[in-house]
Amino acid sequence: AEKWDMPMAYSASNFHSENGAEFASCVTKGTQGEIEITTHPGGSLFAGADIKRAIQTGQVQIGERLMSGHQNENAVFGFDSIPFLAPSFDASAKLFEAAKPKMSELLEEQNLVMLYAVPWPPQGLYFNKEVNSVEDMKGLKFRSYNNATSRLAELTGMLPVTIEAAEISQAFATGVAESMISSGATGYDRKVWESLSHFYEVDAWLPYNYVMVNKEIWDGTSEANQGIITSCAKEAEMNGLKASKAYTQFTMDGLAEGGMAVGPAGDALMGELRAIGETMTAEWLEAAGDDGKAIVDAYKASN
Amino acid sequence: MTEIYAIGLFLFVLFLLLGTGVWVGLALMGVAWVGMELFTTRPVGDVMITTIWASSSSWTLTALPLFIWMGEILYRTRLSEDMFKGLSPWLARLPGGLVHTNIVSCTVFAAVSGSSAATLTTVGKMAIPELRARNYPEKMVIGTLAGAATLGLMIPPSLALIVYGVTVNESITKLFFAGVFPGLVLAGMFMGYVALVSFTSKDWNPNVELGMTFAEKVANSRFLLPVFALITVVIGSMYAGLATATEAAAIGVIGALVLALVQGSLTWDSFRASLMGATRTSAMIALILSGAAFLKLSMGFTGLPRSLADGIAAMELTRFQLLMALLVFYIILGMFLDGISAIVLTMAVVEPMVRGAGIDLIWFGIFVVVVIEMAQITPPIGFNLFVLQGMTDHEMGYITRAALPMFAIMVLMVFVLIWFPELATWLPDNMRNGPS
């Protein structure tokens, strides 16, 4: 029997981690213990940022990573994080299908085989006040965590402040930051209603967590077991999507229950945001080159 | 059975390397290496570097050398003398005398710093020479310092509570509030113990402080102004939203430099000495943290902490039994791991157990903090013991024995928390809710 260790970045109770644990037991059962996968949630083995390289170099056999975290390395990895390009679960599924062949190819070059990917709930805007237009956002301190979110702040006239994930709650409580873009889950987990008042479901983008296996290890796995793993992965992809949708509803309700005003953005605001999205799509296409253009063209053709 | 074999092997190699005098950080790396070579097929060297790079280049870690530097600067100012001048008239007549300054100073600095090691170096550097000069029993000086410095983890801000809050998805703000009263109660218990010893111990013959009138005492309190100014600036910057917990450390350093400048104790030599001292102390702690990070990873690969927690989960205990089992579990784990690693490694299994038993997760955060405070002073791997060894030249055994009563008091504190859960839950439940 072979033992595979599977590092995951998010806490054990997160739906991605629960889904990953089910996938692991599916594989362990399906292969009758020939391959036994142990998940290590909550960054208890490797932190998120280190997981991709750990799989590539065989430090672990398999693992889960938010791929858009690696867009500095290759802009194409961030195709799922372009604001307002595919703003819904259905649109983002189409975008992902359009990108899948290219992504698999890029990952394979990096010694990685993609097994399945599950989207996070859609990203929405959090504020400490009511916002009806981009004008209302001007001058707010906006939590940014990468170049794209900084650029978004710039285009909306907000002031980007860098706050690490660990300090989100404290930063809002003390007014170091007044606004952020994130999924409902982040706000729910960090209980931001203690300091923030409004959540707008703008569905800006749906970033994907990928579960990947080291290619050499994959190639060394028997065809029968590869088949079992692939079918477990298919199941996990479906279950994960379901869980993501259910969790979106759950966190929206949770935020509202916590006392926040939760709802879609007004038409005027949404229009302005889409215009900003087009600017950022164009900028991303410049950075992502032909590969990026192929993905966006395929996505637009599928609509 | 693999587990028992693994535990035995880890312990054997650990005691062999530490006991023969291999430097602590390198010994931890050696133990981790043996564990990984024997229990996994993964490339050990690559894993080691990945994890050591991640742990040593962390932004949150930067608060540690800065707080240590702040301590080194303050140690070279008149602040320590002044603090004693200010505090001693009030504390000298209490049973236990100036040993209370150890505990009071640690409590105060705990409100500035998020770590136990930083609190310990800051207060220890100032307090040890002063208390020695006044002829207090060395064991009490060292022991109370080792124990009270752990308040840095409970009284907000706290690195341990941040890690816990992120791991179990609870509000860090609430956890911070929850730590306030238990921190003060624990400090009070330490002080009660000091008073008790002062009555019963034969070695208790400190120099007698001069008596003062109330007016004189108040007048003398002006010496406390610099300390309180510094603390106000550091804490104020955090609560006013000017700085995050990490950035507050930088404000602390600048505040200390300004203070030293105003007092005229900032010379080029003292600046250089404080900087080099801080650099070396941080390097010492960084080497141990590197080793600890690798050991944590190695244990994670073997699945040891998790299978122990699984074992507890399988026993299906009542709420009180569960807490007792976890207490013993974390005390044992805390002997070999630093507290924060113990949280990260086990919470995946412990959290559902605790939630299932209907225990409030905010309250449990404080329970866990008390337990990892103990880990700071239990051998063979106890950070406060290491830091005190570096600071005083006493042997580990001596420091451990000196700190043992503090360990017992922390165990008592766990029961106090169980009997009076409101200590931890009242403040977070009654703080302002909803948007500001």
Place this chain on the structure above:
Amino acid sequence: MTLLRRFLDFLYSAAGVLAALCLIAILSLIVIQMIARWTGEVFPGAPDYAGYAMAAASFFAFANALSRGAHIRVSILLNAVSPGPKRLLEIWCFGLGAAIAWYFTYYAYNFVYYSWRFNEISQGQDATMMWIPQSVMVVGGSLLAIALTDNLLHVLTTGDHRIVRDTIESHGE
């Protein structure tokens, strides 16, 4: 020989000074970031740079901390035994320590080489090429390894190591 001796001692001290400068860099980066935020400016990547300076401050200081006796060890046994066995124990400690440090350095070099070869870029806003900050592990690791080996040879040839604790300066006594 004396030239080599002086060169090595200079090396350990110089690296210590470099580490101290990195500590000042951490302070400056954090202060600049705060001021930038207060004034509505942006300093992208400041936390990442502070993290690299943190690693550099640690690794550059390892050898210096060793030769000044700042790294701690459990010395109960060392203090209890007579000079003969003590020398053997010291050989074991320095030998094993040097082996671990060289092992670390070798894999750190591999790690950095991989980062360079595959053009690893930081995932933060700084987008730094990772081999640059990561090189401090190779430099600091090899300095520590050299210092441990240096002391090992000293124990083998003269019977004692060269670690001198600086109790007056930094140990609060």
